[in-house]
Amino acid sequence: MAISSTYLSNPTISINAVDLTDQCTSAVINYVAEQLENTTFSNTSRSFTSGLFSNTVTVTLYQSYAAAETEASIYSLVGTTTTLVLKPASGATSATNPEYTLTGAYLSAHTPIAASLGELSTIDLEFSGGVLAKAVE
Amino acid sequence: MYTIISPRLGTPGDPYIPAEGVNIDALLNGGLISTDSVKKSSKVKSEPKEQ
Numbered sequence: 332m333a334i335s336s337t338y339l340s341n342p343t344i345s346i347n348a349v350d351l352t353d354q355c356t357s358a359v360i361n362y363v364a365e366q367l368e369n370t371t372f373s374n375t376s377r378s379f380t381s382g383l384f385s386n387t388v389t390v391t392l393y394q395s396y397a398a399a400e401t402e403a404s405i406y407s408l409v410g411t412t413t414t415l416v417l418k419p420a421s422g423a424t425s426a427t428n429p430e431y432t433l434t435g436a437y438l439s440a441h442t443p444i445a446a447s448l449g450e451l452s453t454i455d456l457e458f459s460g461g462v463l464a465k466a467v468e
Numbered sequence: 469m470y471t472i473i474s475p476r477l478g479t480p481g482d483p484y485i486p487a488e489g490v491n492i493d494a495l496l497n498g499g500l501i502s503t504d505s506v507k508k509s510s511k512v513k514s515e516p517k518e519q
Contacts, residue, residue: 399474
């Protein structure tokens with residue numbers, strides 16, 4: 332039985348249209364439809380239906396204060412909504428390399444300084460809400 | 469009208485046309501794009517007429 336696995340070697344990410352691929356070390360899309368219980372007396376098992384979608388994208392970026400780098404791209408996004416685009420690989424968008432776009436995602440917090448002695452500084456960001464779309468062409 | 473400054477957005481110097489959902493203020497504040505300056509017309513004030 333064939334097992335198809337994905338080895339992420341060159342994924343791409345843009346945040347607010349800014350390509351931050353070369354600063355990103357981790358990205359997770361959580362595509363979530365809230366579950367609402369609709370079980371009744373006539374059921375013998377619990378039953379659920381879909382509620383609101385509650386999507387999030389969490390990313391880890393290397394911090395950089397240089398011009399047009401991480402800090403310049405992220406700092407002004409706090410308290411606002413933006414668009415994120417992520418792909419498993421840098422090639423053309425296809426069924427095997429889908430492009431995910433989260434539009435209207437809210438960034439509530441950012442840690443401009445998150446550093447330890449002797450280590451490269453990284454920041455973790457969580458973008459919440461918004462509409463997730465998947466493109467395959 | 470905006471102009472690209474950062475190569476992370478495209479070719480610097482090219483006009484930037486924001487896609488839907490892009491936070492323009494954040495790009496401006498971060499120095500990633502600039503607004504094209506509106507050139508003032510070169511009007512020369514006419515001297516007041518002598519009465």
